[in-house]
């Protein structure tokens with residue numbers, strides 16, 4: 001049972017996340033967040049709580065990104081550039097405020113969960129983050145929101161070991177890069193193989209202290225419940241048993257849902273609910289039930305909304 005005063009779940013969203021405009025025809029659009037927000041308003045009446053977070057600070061950004069990269073992002077957005085020079089991320093005048101809000105949302109959620117305000121949190125953010133490495137934004141991402149949250153948990157709250165689970169259809173190459181030789185983060189990633197960003201082979205396992213703590217499971221087009229829930233049960237659960245995470249985070253991309261225009265996997269809303277339960281089981285066993293879920297991809301607006309509602313419904317359930 002949660003402590004007195006601890007709510008089961010809070011949903012964090014910052015209005016500045018709507019200010020990032022990637023172009024009229026771009027799939028990563030503000031409507032994604034409004035679809036998520038209305039789905040959650042319907043699904044969470046009386047259970048979830050909406051909270052407005054604060055933006056990230058420069059010091060927080062530098063826990064995962066180089067000073068040169070942060071300066072480049074600020075300079076290029078201010079210059080009116082339409083694409084980050086490091087990769088395929090469209091930018092607009094509001095993109096810096098949005099990226100700082102997205103990163104700060106996850107950091108605020110970490111504070112809420114680690115101070116006992118809520119047991120779980122869902123961060124409705126954009127731009128997404130898991131393709132952003134230390135020195136490079138790409139794949140619609142500017143700053144690595146989930147990695148910044150994990151580092152904040154370690155730096156400000158003394159958390160030693162964080163598990164990051166990434167079920168987005170695309171490999172979380174930026175997160176993998178940031179924690180490649182770290183040793184304090186277990187990174188487990190299921191994704192579509194031979195697909196953007198063309199990393200994430202099973203042979204990529206980390207190095208040094210982190211050897212074996214990077215776990216990639218690429219799947220063939222059309223894979224779904226059997227393969228992905230199977231990998232969570234057969235690979236993630238025993239890996240977490242060895243690692244004993246003190247905090248669990250999810251890079252929750254819903255472009256792995258059937259019918260996503262940028263995807264090719266076949267998960268259903270029920271599958272996301274069951275994946276959520278598997279992750280909650282790991283968190284209950286090792287991490288005091290503490291789970292922070294961070295929105296990544298998901299580009300079919302109706303599918304995104306219903307999948308997020310199924311996911312957050314489980315995060316918000318009393319246990």
Ligand SMILES: [Zn+2]
Nearest residue numbers: 168170255297
């Ligand atoms: Zn994705």
